[in-house]
Amino acid sequence: MTLDVHALRAHFPALASGVAHFDGPGGTQTPAVVGQAIAETLTGPLSNRGDRTVSERNADESVTAFRSAYADLLGVPPEGIVFGRSATQLTYDFSHHLSRDWGPGDEVVVTRLDHDANVRPWTQAAERAGATVRWIELDPATGELALDDLESLFGERTRVVALTAASNLLGTRPPVRRIADLAHRAGALVYVDAVHHAAHSTVDTRALGADFLVCSPYKFLGPHCAVLAADPALLETVRADKLAPATDVVPERFEYGTLPYEVLAGATAAVDFLASLAPDRTGARRDRLVAAYQVIEEHELALRQRLEDGLAALGPRVTVHSRAPERTPTVFVTFPGHRSQDVSRHLVTRDVHAPAGSFYAHEAFAALDLEDEGGLRAGLAPYTTAEEVDRLLAALGEYLGG
Structure with a gap:
């Protein structure tokens, strides 16, 4: 079809x-349905999250529906979905979280293909920690990463490998899984920028080999915000600075302040709209999303x-x-x-x-x-x-x- x-x-x-x-x-x-979802959530009864009043339940439902929608889109459990203002913000946050234990001798690997939002947070975190930055170079003649000597970049002190699933400039899709497997063999975490990728193809976080993956709904018909996906068990191991009365529950521990419930509703509507493009509109939403893509x-x-x-x-x-x-x-x-x-x-x-x-x-x-x-x-x-x-x-x- x-x-x-x-x-x-x-x-x-x-x-x-x-x-x-x-x-x-x-x-x-x-699409209009995204704007309508935002308006209806914002102007309908709306309070801080709770379960006593309609306004509290509306707020809580916007959060749970958002996590469910992006769990289906990205292939992780709902408890592994973190809301953020932008992919840049989320990556800076997690570069701070993950680098708190880095020191001299540790290493991070970044690429010349990536948007700067998946480069500078890591290189700056490495600089603060005294860690070493290693680069996967770009061959301008082919528009591809230079992978001939890839294994030599990873060692027992490699902490994070950050790479894109698709270049926002050239469109290049590097072999993420191949790189991720080598990184995991060295004991490193893999942080994947799927902002451009998620606009054009099905995302399967596990299949890509990503430990952390970010995307931005406004690149695929939604409102301006971002999402990080990860295994909830991995998120449990990540420490984050937070306010004393704020929850320590995952994923909420990474989401600072009151969430913009209306934006979450719009982001959920974007996923549902994408799913509606499947030839067969019955069945599980994840299956419809795969067919739609x-x-x-x-x-x-x-x-x-x-x-x-x-x-x-x-x-x-x-x-x-x-x-x-x-x-x-x-x-x-x-x-x-x-x-x-x-x-x-x-x-x-x-x-x-x-x-x-x-x-x-x-x-x-x-x-x-x-x-x-x-x-x-x-x-x-x-x-x-x-x-x-x-x-x-x-x-x-x-x-x-x-």
């Missing part, structure tokens, strides 16, 4: 503007091929940097002789939104060694159409000449 993209788009009020949105890697547009991937990869064929037709006027065999429907390009920001501005005049920049992929962008201060990133989403891809290509051809 193929995705009925035109029926899907009817759920997104923002798409009525006529703008073709290729900015999904920075945050997708949102299969349909989404088929749609997005077909459009990626259409986009890449069109870019190839533009010849040397476009340089495509997304080259890895395994990658998401996200394409990063530059234009010899033109500034990417100028190209992006021209696209806006044609109602096409494809932003330019380095998108916080600080190390990856530096490894590409480009003359431009940024590049154009075109990200496909479930609501993207073939006509929008053609409009993007036509606008590029118009600007570049011919």
Whole structure:
């Protein structure tokens, strides 16, 4: 079964503007049901969590429903789901939690492919502790991690290996499980940034070999927030600073202050909306999510091929940097002789939104060694159409000449 993209788009009020949105890697547009869930939770009876009044029960239900939804999405028990304001915030929090016992001689491993949110928290924590940072390098010619000498990076003092499941800049999907198995053999924990990955494919935290995994619902049709998934038994071993009267129960011990119940409700609605895209809407939600992502991937990869064929037709006027065999429907390009920001501005005049920049992929962008201060990133989403891809290509051809 193929995705009925035109029926899907009817759920997104923002798409009525006529703008073709290729900015999904920075945050997708949102279906009406997500906004409705936020509004109904916020304006309905709502208090702090409890079980005596309707308002208390509503708050408690928003939390339990959120944990259940993201347990289904990410493949962990509900008790292993931690809410956060952003993936950056969660990663900084857990870098503090995990590094409290590090010292000189300990090591952390990070990659040149990652968003800086999965680099800087770890390198800064290592610096504070006097630990050593080791790097998995990026080959700019292929857009892939250089893994030839991988085993030499891990030793008995390796504490954490942090890596992405999919690059937000290039779309590259590195072999996470292969790297995780080597890290676990050395006794290290594996922290996976699945922010870009979760927008395009089913996430199975255990299958990836991730001890900790983060994602952001606003990358896949939800509100601005983030989620960390882990085995509850592992979370029990992680100490966190907290207020004296605050609970020490997992996962609540990692969630500071009163939770934004309305945001949790919106994030839950996003998962349910994704599950509704499954060809068969019966059965367990996890099964429906897996089926829905299969349909989404088929749609997005077909459009990626259409986009890449069109870019190839533009010849040397476009340089495509997304080259890895395994990658998401996200394409990063530059234009010899033109500034990417100028190209992006021209696209806006044609109602096409494809932003330019380095998108916080600080190390990856530096490894590409480009003359431009940024590049154009075109990200496909479930609501993207073939006509929008053609409009993007036509606008590029118009600007570049011919």
